[in-house]
Amino acid sequence: MSSSLPLITLVVGAALGWLAAGLLGVMIPRRGAARGLFLLGALGGLAIAVLGLMAVWQPAEQLTLPLGLPDLPFHLRLDPLAGFFLMLLGGVSAGISVYAAGYFREETGGRLALICLQYHVFLASMAFVILADDAYLFMVAWETMALSSYFLVITDHKLPANRSAGFLYLLIAHLGAISILLCFGVMNGGHGDYTFEALRAARLTPQWSSVAFLLAFFGFGAKAGMIPLHAWLPEAHPAAPSPVSALMSGVMLKTAIYGMVRVIYDLIGGVRWEWGMGVLAIGAGTTLFGVLYALMQHDLKRLLAYHSVENIGIILLGLGMSMVFIGSGHGAAGALGLIAALYHTLNHAVFKGLLFLGAGSILHSTGQRNLNHMGGLIHGMPQTAFYFLVGALAISALPPLNGFVSEWLTFQTALQAPILQNDSVRSLLPLFAATLALAGALTAMCFVKVYGIAFLGRPREARHAAHAAAAGGDAGGWERCGMAWLAAGCCILGLFPVTLLLTLNRVSVSITRAGLSDAALQSNWLWLVPTAPAQASYSPIIFLVVIFSVTLLTFFLVRRFYHGRIRHADPWDCGFPEQTPRMQDSADAFGQPIRHVFGPVYLMQRHLPGPDDAAPRYSLKIEDRHWRWLYLPVARLAEFASSKIALLQQGRISIYLMYSFLTLIALLVFVR
């Protein structure tokens, strides 16, 4: 395939287009202009998605931009891995941008201009993170991404809670950035050349490569939200406007996964199975922690944030398995694990983006994030309800939608365990798969809770019901467009997995030089075969067609032979006529069995009303244990240390001059 312009130039052009859209937004601070620019941004996203997909199938391209410091130009490279993540970034952000065009309708012009600038800078910085081919540009783009998203998180900076959420986010983002910087330093080993090519060529001793792995894992893990560095997610996501939460959770966390794959597989190289076991342990912990805390939430966006933690854990499970297999010399199984992880990365971006957008529409329509005040929204906003249902089924890993495919691939990877030589590793892998099964079933429970409480049933609070009706019910046209795009993504990724499997196989070959077995690659578009047809296969299309046709057949048979008379009545009151909508399950009540079964996981403060309280109150507070044993001690230590260091600061100029003088003396004495 020949084109006059290399793909990478076009991608860079589109990314610069995002920057230009942001700047234009500041120059023309009008609401109509901002809407147009968001739509333009969506077009840019589409273009980047298509170019990224094309790049997967072409040899890597390089480009040097004469920007940056005098002797340090920016190196860019577009290889299959970068192409795949650009596709994710472009495809998902296109839907979110279209949604954003309709979402910010109540903002004032000036604020909207700022949001437009930050939003597009955020998008462009993510594109440059993925394109970067030297540590310098990577860190510049990485920090731009952190800063622009920080400003987006504190859009509503008048609320103190949002400011502190933003601060926590910035703090953890920088801890991660320091770790990544150190990792680049370790890999470089003092050569002074920070292009990725040089880092790739550098040969590290096993000890140093393990150090580099740990630094990269924790650095990128902080951004991705793995435990114990997840604390910023449930704070920052609810604070940000919904399209921004969707972008952060759907796309930004994925740049961290990109960084992990790029640095660990590509730059450090020589993956060891011990690393994989570490990743698996953290991944399993993250998965269970995320879903168990999600089940305890009644703030919809907080709940979704905890599910992002869970899904990062699932991706880490896939990555960990792949490292175990590659480290033990089983390339094909390792490739399968990597493919499963990357597939889930894309899936999570699509359905989590969709769910956050749905949460945003609910917030617009009812003014509520608290599930306990919702109910019966399906009647007022049927379209949002439909899209949200697609997202909820997808995240619950139910066939035939996309979440199921990637979990299925992860299970298939775990089932390759018998080829491993090491007995304990071989027995442990299926247990990690069991963790995944448990998390999947718990996710289903959590989304039954979300959907059942928010959309089904009757409105719990009469005043909010009235509010929803007054606000005009369903989401606006652009908002629905954005959600429909992502919902279609959930269906397509679920129904045509083979196309993506082949794409990801190419990514895997380019990164690890290992791909799937020939039998797997020869399968046609209908049959998803990870190893060999006799071992496992899955055909979502046939699955869907059969389930759809038998359901339809049942429907018509019943129609044909049944008189079809229906009476409408009140729900049965079980002999107790004074039932009110407030007697329905609340979000907290729905989590009660989980609190019972997994009690020790939570730090609970519960106040139960006594039998003869005049004004009975029930309160429940659940805290994250990590705050007690990790964050608060570290914060106290930092405060203590800075209070001691502050003693040096007297505020008198003569003292500071004396410090300089003493330093000079010391240098003269010791260095000479």
Add this chain to the structure above:
Amino acid sequence: MSQQAAIAFQILQSVFVVIAAPLLTGWVNQCRAWLQNRSAPSILLPYYTLAKLFHKDAVIAHNASRLFHLTPYILFGCMWLAAGIVPVLATGLPFTPAADIIALVGVFALARVFSALAAMDTGTSFGGLGARREMLIGFLAEPAMLMTLFTAAFISGSTQLTTIVDTLAHREFAIHPGLAFAAAAFLMVLLAENARIPIDNPATHLELTMVHEAMILEYSARHLALIEWAMAIKLFAYMTIGIALFLPWGIAGAGDWPALPLAIAALLVKLAAGGAGLALIETLFAKLRLFLAPEFLSSAFLLAVLGMLTHFLTRA
């Protein structure tokens, strides 16, 4: 074996399961009545009940949404699909490669999620209660179920039910101690998933204990009939999965017409024995408190894990 014959077998099996499923329920009820010294109802009673329900007028709550109307059909479709995947009469059916054991568990999960959502749709307190309990049992049972199936998958090196059954039934006889543990775990999961004693009691409407019945409290007439029928197919499917995994002998190959009568006879004998065993369990045991269900199902999970580890150890 020609393609047409295989497809004929597929359709035959799917229709057979749907038609025969209420018979199994009737048989279990009959056996239980005998064991409890009651005079037994006719084995055909479930059919009469279905016919009666299909003749009634449906009563639907005012605020029920479209989801509530659709769920019985989706449930029925899911179970029908499951009946097509499981090798009941024959292996190597043309539809089986479309979904393996993990997808089968996914189908059951899909059905569970929809029934729980429908339960919450009318906004009654019982619906929510039933949905919550059902999801509790679901998330406890699913990992145990997957571990059981994984043990069988490790033994046969495949997650295709049909390959598993071929491996276990048609190759030389070998004793797999791992399978014994898996069978015990599977039995416990079967009881929980099908709303049977000791986890749930299908014959009660006592609010403190009911799980499945609380979910379908708002359904009537044809919708209720479809749900009851789907439950019967689910029980049938679970029993046949158990038979396929642990007692696969006698099953036919797809398109193998001469083996079909033997396969049907073997299946009927095994199902009759299984149904009687189920009735015996339901007579001997009392229902557990709801919060003992986690212990029951986590022991099922541990048994399944033990089975898998035993397989790894004995194979080495």
